[in-house]
Amino acid sequence: MLESTTAAVQDYLKGLFLLAEDSTSPRAVTTNGIAQHLAVSPASATSMLKKLDAMGLVVHVPYRGVELTDAGRKIALEVLRHHRLLETYLAEALGVSWDKVHAEAEVLEHVLSEELEEAIAARLGHPTADPHGHPIPPKDLTTPPPPDRTLWDAPAGQRLTVDRVSDSDPEALRYLGAVGIRPGARAEVRGRGPVAGPLFLRIESDGAFGEEHAISKELAEAVWVL
Amino acid sequence: MLESTTAAVQDYLKGLFLLAEDSTSPRAVTTNGIAQHLAVSPASATSMLKKLDAMGLVVHVPYRGVELTDAGRKIALEVLRHHRLLETYLAEALGVSWDKVHAEAEVLEHVLSEELEEAIAARLGHPTADPHGHPIPPKDLTTPPPPDRTLWDAPAGQRLTVDRVSDSDPEALRYLGAVGIRPGARAEVRGRGPVAGPLFLRIESDGAFGEEHAISKELAEAVWVL
DNA sequence: AAACAAATTTAGGTGCGCCTAAACTCTTCC
DNA sequence: GGAAGAGTTTAGGCGCACCTAAATTTGTTT
Numbered sequence: 001m002l003e004s005t006t007a008a009v010q011d012y013l014k015g016l017f018l019l020a021e022d023s024t025s026p027r028a029v030t031t032n033g034i035a036q037h038l039a040v041s042p043a044s045a046t047s048m049l050k051k052l053d054a055m056g057l058v059v060h061v062p063y064r065g066v067e068l069t070d071a072g073r074k075i076a077l078e079v080l081r082h083h084r085l086l087e088t089y090l091a092e093a094l095g096v097s098w099d100k101v102h103a104e105a106e107v108l109e110h111v112l113s114e115e116l117e118e119a120i121a122a123r124l125g126h127p128t129a130d131p132h133g134h135p136i137p138p139k140d141l142t143t144p145p146p147p148d149r150t151l152w153d154a155p156a157g158q159r160l161t162v163d164r165v166s167d168s169d170p171e172a173l174r175y176l177g178a179v180g181i182r183p184g185a186r187a188e189v190r191g192r193g194p195v196a197g198p199l200f201l202r203i204e205s206d207g208a209f210g211e212e213h214a215i216s217k218e219l220a221e222a223v224w225v226l
Numbered sequence: 227m228l229e230s231t232t233a234a235v236q237d238y239l240k241g242l243f244l245l246a247e248d249s250t251s252p253r254a255v256t257t258n259g260i261a262q263h264l265a266v267s268p269a270s271a272t273s274m275l276k277k278l279d280a281m282g283l284v285v286h287v288p289y290r291g292v293e294l295t296d297a298g299r300k301i302a303l304e305v306l307r308h309h310r311l312l313e314t315y316l317a318e319a320l321g322v323s324w325d326k327v328h329a330e331a332e333v334l335e336h337v338l339s340e341e342l343e344e345a346i347a348a349r350l351g352h353p354t355a356d357p358h359g360h361p362i363p364p365k366d367l368t369t370p371p372p373p374d375r376t377l378w379d380a381p382a383g384q385r386l387t388v389d390r391v392s393d394s395d396p397e398a399l400r401y402l403g404a405v406g407i408r409p410g411a412r413a414e415v416r417g418r419g420p421v422a423g424p425l426f427l428r429i430e431s432d433g434a435f436g437e438e439h440a441i442s443k444e445l446a447e448a449v450w451v452l
Numbered sequence: 453a454a455a456c457a458a459a460t461t462t463a464g465g466t467g468c469g470c471c472t473a474a475a476c477t478c479t480t481c482c
Numbered sequence: 483g484g485a486a487g488a489g490t491t492t493a494g495g496c497g498c499a500c501c502t503a504a505a506t507t508t509g510t511t512t
Contacts, residue, residue: 031490032490040469042489043491043492044470046491046492051468051469062490063491064478094342096342103339104339104341104342111337119320120320123320232499256460257459258460269503270501271460272461273500277498277499289459289460
């Protein structure tokens with residue numbers, strides 16, 4: 001399935017899936033959106049969207065928006081499966097730190113053969129989530145559950161469980177790891193500063209909630225909770 | 227170092243190194259030779275050689291031949307190091323059979339980061355040869371020893387040790403594996419058939435030489451011995 | 453020495469994915 | 483309802499690595 005597509009096509013499909021996934025608004029997946037996500041010009045995105053439409057992988061209505069077809073979503077999920085399996089493998093088998101696995105997986109995902117994918121999955125015991133808490137699409141490529149809400153959207157005073165953290169910013173990941181914000185961690189939102197100010201929270205460690213941390217809105221939006 | 231080159235450039239440099247390595251004649255590395263090796267047209271090879279010359283990675287004298295510069299050889303050795311480390315890793319850590327590791331490594335070698343290379347080498351205990359017996363260029367990229375002679379060139383009646391086997395033909399590798407021709411194996415050449423006919427040999431197994439095998443010239447030339 | 457065959461290079465062209473600049477469309481706001 | 487501005491698309495081009503067909507060079511052969 002993947003063999004008939006280029007790395008660029010795979011990146012667009014994966015990007016479109018991810019953009020659609022963590023934005024509920026209907027008009028979320030725009031030409032500009034995918035262009036920014038992939039760091040290409042809007043003009044480049046337009047021509048690729050036209051091409052993907054011709055290939056039957058997306059439905060692109062000029063000036064209106066894009067949507068993945070079932071065929072396009074399957075490919076996106078396969079790339080995502082590769083990416084997340086690789087992240088998990090690099091972290092577990094090769095000891096690569098969780099802030100670096102994303103960049104490595106980003107290039108490896110496009111050249112991973114079916115056979116190697118299988119070998120890696122088997123070696124890991126067919127994991128269902130990567131080190132950042134993102135679900136690994138299963139072999140049959142059924143759509144995994146979307147994230148719930150971000151830490152920023154959680155009301156003050158509430159106890160919650162960290163579900164996923166964004167994998168793309170190494171600096172953010174190093175900080176999150178240092179303060180103990182990782183999938184499965186329990187946290188309590190204490191409050192927020194004024195004017196999109198920092199969010200104050202405490203993180204549970206060894207059964208007790210530790211000292212208070214102040215994190216920016218941007219960072220709080222890179223953490224999803226349950 | 228590798229990051230500033232494309233996969234195509236890396237493939238040409240690696241190919242030029244390998245062609246020069248296993249042919250003693252001075253005029254061995256020709257436009258046609260590298261074109262065939264890479265399965266591209268001679269015209270394509272010419273334009274790439276011109277480009278590599280301009281980049282200072284080879285010296286190309288039109289109509290006369292090509293030779294790697296020191297800079298070009300370093301890159302070739304780095305690609306080769308990636309390739310052979312990956313082959314070894316895939317075989318040892320992931321259980322990929324020795325006839326399949328080459329094809330996987332062929333694409334992975336171009337996207338392996340320095341850091342991952344290091345992690346893999348460490349995990350394997352810094353191996354010096356891959357599963358087919360080919361030397362893995364060390365981190366400092368000094369040139370490893372070239373192969374000695376092929377099984378085809380060995381005189382009849384002589385006891386010898388298998389040093390390396392060609393990694394590129396899966397069918398050949400499956401056969402060689404089945405009859406026990408692998409690096410370190412001891413063998414005795416019994417004779418040859420007429421007109422480039424098959425080579426007859428016996429392979430040592432559990433301390434005793436087994437039954438006689440007849441192998442083609444092509445296959446005998448894909449095995450190097452000491 | 454000329455002619456020929458083989459090897460090599462040049463000429464001209466393709467698809468992919470990217471770019472900038474210019475034109476267009478949609479929406480909103482007066 | 484028309485104009486402005488944001489968003490999007492079209493037009494035209496570029497670099498990479500490949501191709502075929504047509505020159506050119508080399509080395510050999512007569």
